[in-house]
Amino acid sequence: MAEILPTDPSYNRDMRLPGEPTPMGEAPYAIEVRGLRKVYRASGGQSAKEALKGIDIAVPRGSIFGLLGPNGAGKSTLINILAGLVVKSSGSASIWGFDIDANPRQSRASIGIVPQELNIDPFFTPAEALELQAGLYGVPKRERRTMEILRAMGLEDKADAYARTLSGGMRRRLLVAKAMVHNPPVLVLDEPTAGVDIELRKQLWDYVKLLHANGTTIVLTTHYLEEAQELCDTIAIIDKGEVVACEPTQTLIGRVTDKKLIVRTVWPVTPEQAVAIKGLRTEITASGALAILYNPVEAGVMDILDLLRASGIEIVDISTEESDLEDVFLQLTGSHRGQNGGSVSR
Ligand SMILES: Nc1ncnc2c1ncn2[C@@H]1O[C@H](COP(=O)(O)OP(=O)(O)OP(=O)(O)O)[C@@H](O)[C@H]1O
Ligand SMILES: [Mg+2]
Numbered sequence: 001m002a003e004i005l006p007t008d009p010s011y012n013r014d015m016r017l018p019g020e021p022t023p024m025g026e027a028p029y030a031i032e033v034r035g036l037r038k039v040y041r042a043s044g045g046q047s048a049k050e051a052l053k054g055i056d057i058a059v060p061r062g063s064i065f066g067l068l069g070p071n072g073a074g075k076s077t078l079i080n081i082l083a084g085l086v087v088k089s090s091g092s093a094s095i096w097g098f099d100i101d102a103n104p105r106q107s108r109a110s111i112g113i114v115p116q117e118l119n120i121d122p123f124f125t126p127a128e129a130l131e132l133q134a135g136l137y138g139v140p141k142r143e144r145r146t147m148e149i150l151r152a153m154g155l156e157d158k159a160d161a162y163a164r165t166l167s168g169g170m171r172r173r174l175l176v177a178k179a180m181v182h183n184p185p186v187l188v189l190d191e192p193t194a195g196v197d198i199e200l201r202k203q204l205w206d207y208v209k210l211l212h213a214n215g216t217t218i219v220l221t222t223h224y225l226e227e228a229q230e231l232c233d234t235i236a237i238i239d240k241g242e243v244v245a246c247e248p249t250q251t252l253i254g255r256v257t258d259k260k261l262i263v264r265t266v267w268p269v270t271p272e273q274a275v276a277i278k279g280l281r282t283e284i285t286a287s288g289a290l291a292i293l294y295n296p297v298e299a300g301v302m303d304i305l306d307l308l309r310a311s312g313i314e315i316v317d318i319s320t321e322e323s324d325l326e327d328v329f330l331q332l333t334g335s336h337r338g339q340n341g342g343s344v345s346r
Helices: 076-083 104-109 126-137 144-150 169-179 198-213 225-231 251-252 271-276 301-310 325-333
Strands: 029-040 050-062 064-068 090-095 111-114 185-190 217-221 235-241 242-248 260-267 281-284 290-294 314-320
Touching: 029 076, 029 217, 050 076, 050 090, 050 217, 050 235, 050 242, 064 076, 064 198, 064 225, 076 185, 076 217, 090 104, 090 126, 090 325, 104 111, 111 169, 111 225, 126 169, 126 225, 144 169, 144 301, 169 185, 185 198, 198 217, 198 225, 217 242, 225 251, 225 325, 235 251, 235 325, 242 251, 242 325, 251 325, 271 281, 281 325, 290 301, 290 325
Parallel strands: 064 217, 064 235, 111 185, 185 217
Antiparallel strands: 029 050, 029 090, 235 242, 260 290, 260 314, 281 290
């Protein structure tokens, strides 16, 4: 995989061409967003929607930055504004020091985006799609690395196959490949592992880690909190168009003073039952146990067990756990974890 990374010593992460404007000073941020608002206009019976309510985010250069939040929080809206696919209502955004309004060409050249939607032209082969993309970004023929990138994405043997014959996971990897053709210093991945099997997820993350180790700043959204916890050094949580937290991963996890009580029950507790237990923050674990978040200062285990018994839940066994990112997420957004072992929804 390493061979796709730049080896040319004249390679310049700055993306500046001779005679082009230089960014003000050396901005320490790969991405800087200030007071960013987006209101989608009303259309077709849908009322107007304020998807971003004036958010501030600064992604340090060289980080792996996680953007988390429940469905509809505004993550893709933010990413699509950076990609130039959605027009912001107000506020400012810059990429690698280039303002997206004042220097649209440089800012776009500084970022590669892997979109959430699988928007692949079915009539091109992966090799053609990459060549086309390289042409769009003005990458000279001798600098193109089409086969190298395809090899790194495990698509070498599909180079000349029509995209419509690729599986969903292969299509997603092709999107990652497309985002890489112009060798951007910032790579943004919007839900890159949705629909990708576990083996390929691991391969994709290994590749992302390699890019990061070689200097690429990574921004990713994922619904798999354990992935974010493992990969990201900094995490922002967005909820209903607002940033509710933005901190180093360990600080964020350390914020939770709550403990988790795991209760095994005689009969499986349904999500409806779990939500209905008044005054308790609950979730159902992947194994079907009931997990309860509680602050030991405010409530004792005995009080909680009394409440459960009063709700008609018969207890077999109890245990406690330390907090993780999932708990932070739950505490900050109030989202409930589903029974699908990791995704969050509401
Ligand atoms: N083109 C659009 N027109 C109108 N409303 C939109 C449009 N795109 C998104 N929205 C709305 O804006 C809000 C934010 O959507 P967005 O896609 O940014 O969320 P998200 O955080 O990426 O969610 P998910 O985790 O489901 O991908 C949602 O309420 C959504 O319905
Ligand atoms: Mg999205």
